[in-house]
Amino acid sequence: xxxxxxxxxxxxxxxxxxxxxxxLRLVGELALPQAADPVATLVTLHxxxxxxGFMDSHILRKAAARLPALADLAVLRFNTRGTxxxxxxxxxxxxxxxxxRHDVTAAMAFARERGLPRPWLVGWSFGTExxxxxxxxxxxxxxxxxxxxxxxxxxxxxxAWAHDERRVVVLVPELDDYLRxxxxxxxxxxxxxxxxxxxxxxKHLWVGESQTRRVLDEIVxxxxxxxxxxxxxxxxx
Numbered sequence: 289x290x291x292x293x294x295x296x297x298x299x300x301x302x303x304x305x306x307x308x309x310x311x312l313r314l315v316g317e318l319a320l321p322q323a324a325d326p327v328a329t330l331v332t333l334h335x336x337x338x339x340x341g342f343m344d345s346h347i348l349r350k351a352a353a354r355l356p357a358l359a360d361l362a363v364l365r366f367n368t369r370g371t372x373x374x375x376x377x378x379x380x381x382x383x384x385x386x387x388x389r390h391d392v393t394a395a396m397a398f399a400r401e402r403g404l405p406r407p408w409l410v411g412w413s414f415g416t417e418x419x420x421x422x423x424x425x426x427x428x429x430x431x432x433x434x435x436x437x438x439x440x441x442x443x444x445x446x447x448a449w450a451h452d453e454r455r456v457v458v459l460v461p462e463l464d465d466y467l468r469x470x471x472x473x474x475x476x477x478x479x480x481x482x483x484x485x486x487x488x489x490x491k492h493l494w495v496g497e498s499q500t501r502r503v504l505d506e507i508v509x510x511x512x513x514x515x516x517x518x519x520x521x522x523x524x525x
Contacts, residue, residue, distance in 0.1 A: 291522050292497055294349050297357035298322040303375065306366055306394040314378040314391060316343060316366025318402070319352040326362035328406035328429070328511045330355070331395050333415030334368065337382055342373040347412055347434065347494050347503055358524070359508045359515035362404050366395055368418075385414070385440045389422050396426040408432060408511055413492065417441045424448060430455030432507055435492045437466035438475055447478035457483045457510045459503060461490030483510075
């Protein structure tokens with residue numbers, strides 16, 4: 289069958305709960321390769337919950353549906369505080385990216401406790417702000433930023449990555465609603481090693497199978513390039 293949409297490929301999937309330092313319970317899911325150990329881990333941070341973002345926002349849902357099978361990756365998704373999805377509701381209230389620092393820490397603690405290998409933070413829109421603001425505090429290989437708006441992450445917080453050797457991969461849609469490639473190049477210029485990828489025809493929400501595939505391809509290119517090219521059919525040839 290052609291791999292399209294949110295249909296999940298085989299994986300070990302587990303509903304999980306995270307506990308934050310300020311006493312909240314966050315709900316999520318961990319997806320692992322069905323018959324092998326993961327080679328790396330995606331800790332995903334979803335778009336703005338006050339604009340409909342949650343752990344099931346489509347790129348993150350499709351990453352969890354496909355990448356354990358196609359690229360041997362573990363994919364951790366969760367609802368930040370005050371966010372609800374079909375999985376359930378996380379306790380607390382949205383704090384504009386401030387108290388969400390504890391949510392990122394809880395997710396990274398879970399990954400460490402489970403022994404999940406080579407963690408990366410993968411943020412989308414609002415999630416990129418959390419990755420930029422708090423990612424440097426954690427043992428990660430790098431950050432992958434999808435459609436960063438740079439509304440909450442300050443210039444100083446961006447520039448702080450200049451002296452951090454970990455990778456900063458940024459996917460900027462040509463037709464983004466908030467930050468387009470030329471402006472992104474200027475605002476990320478403080479990071480000499482930034483990998484800025486302008487996506488022709490891309491939009492902030494990455495709608496459509498071609499854009500989904502481009503995003504997932506770029507994620508795998510950064511995290512486990514040996515798995516490329518990703519199959520377009522299942523079972524994979």
